[in-house]
Amino acid sequence: xxxxxxxxxxxxxxxxxxxxxxxxxxxxxxxxxxxxxxxxxxxxxxxxxxxxxxxxxxxxxxxxxxxxxxxxxxxxxxxxxxxxxxxxxxxxxxxxxxxxxxxxxxxxxxxxxxxxxxxxxxxxxxxxxxxxxxxxxxxxxxxxxxxxxxxxxxxxxxxxxxxxxxxxxxxxxxxxxxxxxxxxxxxxxxxxxxxxxxxxxx
Amino acid sequence: xxxxxxxxxxxxxxxxxxxxxxxxxxxxxxxxxxxxxxxxxxxxxxxxxxxxxxxxxxxxxxxxxxxxxxxxxxxxxxxxxxxxxxxxxxxxxxxxxxxxxxxxxxxxxxxxxxxxxxxxxxxxxxxxxxxxxxxxxxxxxxxxxxxxxxxxxxxxxxxxxxxxxxxxxxxxxxxxxxxxxxxxxxxxxxxxxxxxxxxxxx
Numbered sequence: 216x217x218x219x220x221x222x223x224x225x226x227x228x229x230x231x232x233x234x235x236x237x238x239x240x241x242x243x244x245x246x247x248x249x250x251x252x253x254x255x256x257x258x259x260x261x262x263x264x265x266x267x268x269x270x271x272x273x274x275x276x277x278x279x280x281x282x283x284x285x286x287x288x289x290x291x292x293x294x295x296x297x298x299x300x301x302x303x304x305x306x307x308x309x310x311x312x313x314x315x316x317x318x319x320x321x322x323x324x325x326x327x328x329x330x331x332x333x334x335x336x337x338x339x340x341x342x343x344x345x346x347x348x349x350x351x352x353x354x355x356x357x358x359x360x361x362x363x364x365x366x367x368x369x370x371x372x373x374x375x376x377x378x379x380x381x382x383x384x385x386x387x388x389x390x391x392x393x394x395x396x397x398x399x400x401x402x403x404x405x406x407x408x409x410x411x412x413x414x415x416x417x
Numbered sequence: 418x419x420x421x422x423x424x425x426x427x428x429x430x431x432x433x434x435x436x437x438x439x440x441x442x443x444x445x446x447x448x449x450x451x452x453x454x455x456x457x458x459x460x461x462x463x464x465x466x467x468x469x470x471x472x473x474x475x476x477x478x479x480x481x482x483x484x485x486x487x488x489x490x491x492x493x494x495x496x497x498x499x500x501x502x503x504x505x506x507x508x509x510x511x512x513x514x515x516x517x518x519x520x521x522x523x524x525x526x527x528x529x530x531x532x533x534x535x536x537x538x539x540x541x542x543x544x545x546x547x548x549x550x551x552x553x554x555x556x557x558x559x560x561x562x563x564x565x566x567x568x569x570x571x572x573x574x575x576x577x578x579x580x581x582x583x584x585x586x587x588x589x590x591x592x593x594x595x596x597x598x599x600x601x602x603x604x605x606x607x608x609x610x611x612x613x614x615x616x617x618x619x
Contacts (some may be wrong), residue, residue, distance in 0.1 A: 263560060263564075264516060264520065272505075276505070276509075278508055278509065278512055279516075280511065280512045280515040282511060282515065283511035283512035283515060286507055287504055290503070290507065290508070291504055301492070302488075302489055302491075302492025302493060303474075305489075306489035306492070307478075307480065307485070309482065309485035310480055310482045313482040313484065314481075314482065329546075339549045339552070341543055341545040341546040341549055343543040343545050343546065344531075344545065344546035344549075347541045347543055350541070362465075
């Protein structure tokens, strides 16, 4: 088993933090997005979407999509549960994880991808859409601060994959000057809490 | 239990088809996106994101996000399995479902949402990004035709949630003139097959 990844990108970090929370060690192989190695023909055989990370199993199967990889490891090493306990809880965690993906991570990533010189000429960009993403991310952080007024973690009483997605989404926002504001005290308290876990450095 | 939904939108259709495949009947309550009922304060108490569908459980819990709702029903009524059998299979189905969401449905929906008069003044729009989405969707249909050369369904030998997501994503593309081309024979064969299931009319 090995994990193709890229240290500087948010989705690989999502899986690294998930694995660290479970105490799982997997060999990593870096694929440099900066020089377009993830769009090279050899890598597109592994993942036609060009995305990272990708998990290579010992039977040669390639599993792409961060949350699919996390779900594979959740089945293999259930504890600690990061994707829910029973049916209702798993659905609740999935709801929150998707909200963090679509409302936070996709927006901070969209703000970066559509405006950065890093991707110029590599992917289609729209500065106009990048600005929409940035504005949406800022509004969603205001909302997330209110969500965290009555609970320690995004999905409730326990740390889950939704916290990982939110943390990496928010941290990636710094590149686009999207930040937790001083008055967002619930969000700041939560961010301090999740960032101080050893997994955050994975 | 009841499901807040809107007949004309793609995500509610996704859940309706999923429920029809499992033979589950749930009372529906329409929330009119056309007149902005999903953005009204009463509905934002149910789902602060304003998205549909939302499942209301008998204990008053509200579950949003289509795939989270599907996962709840998959746990409640496992057969027929639409989200995978064991850990590796569930991860594979999730990978394909996410590819269909991000590469097909998000692109056909993005093409529509960013250009239609239906959403003018209701959500921020970027015609430039809408064109990027349309172009991406067209390219991804070409790719999906090659994927379906060696298998009956998106994720392999069995019909899964990935087929549902792909079908509703492709069907929604018609509004933006994104269509399966005559030379895409594998994709056309698959589309004919999934569209002829009774669930497709749900």
